Amino acid sequence: MNKRLPDFQIATASDEQKAVLEDILSGPRGNLNGPFLGWIFSPELAQNAQKLGAFCRYNTGLPLRLSELAILVTAARWRSQAEWHIHHPIALEAGLPTDVAEGLRTGKTPSFADADDKIIFDFATELYDTKRVSDATYDAAVARFGLTVVVNLVGLLGYYALVAMTLNTFGMRAEGQTELPFAE
Template identity: 75%
Template sequence: MNKRLPDFDADHATDEQEAVLKEILSGPRGNLNGPFLGWIHSPEFAQHAQRLGAFCRYETGLPLRLSELAILVTAARWRSQAEWFIHHPIALKAGVPSAVADALREGGTPAFDDADDALIHAFATELYESRRVSDRTYDRAVERFGHVTVINLVGLLGYYSLVAMTLNTFDMRAEGQTDLPFDE
């Protein structure tokens, strides 16, 4: 799955590593696809990160379509091969239009039919490009989703940037991934 980290051997896992793996596998993800076998080499970090990730993925207050759109924006921004590979089919199933996903993957600005999709894209893009969110976009997001969900959206974007950085740094691929969505 990666070229830069030693293979993880579950037969020689520490108690801390076993606890992390058990929690991930018994939770809503149910698998170790993604950064987890990289993080497992630092089990304390892995435990904190995977718990944050479970919150960011499943409990932000955003509908799944919008969360997955934000993840695709992040994957495209970081050109994260495994992140895109894992989340692209989830996003499509959640209702992200394929034309939107294709435009993101190709580095373009999608044409949005849904105002919420356009707002999530604008928010994430502004944050990634300028390291800030304009008052106009922020106010629209708070009016639409509320302060708590906007806080959670920022957390989701940060978490999936961490995932992308991990996958990219350690040259990790997703299980079953043979094609790369982004040129290297």
């Protein structure tokens, strides 16, 4: 971790900090890899963000491959080293084609064999590029996934942008990360 953040010591943690850490470790993630040791210096933010994150990662109604695609689009847009490092293998294991992931990482528009992948990519890309989503892209997403899932997709994109901003601001790396997917 970059020295922008002080070393966090559990021995001197507040009760609020300990509660957040326990909730994260006992939840679906089971580890502190990611922005959590940055957020821990604001326990209230950490608690709220980690709960939102658990929902966005595990309960949006999207299949894992599509959630991870949306996360990789975000990681690539923010050039978030740790976010990419953590989610790239999960996306591949969930069935995202390697060439799609590599296209995202290198800033090229991938060729999509799966129509659902293209809908997620188009939606996220339009939102990031234009700060809006066209009627055609919105309608395609709602027709395919339903309104609730589209609302959840917007939440997922916003949450992972927050994660990327946190990781980038504090120069955080993933556990065991030795290589950087993006040039600095």
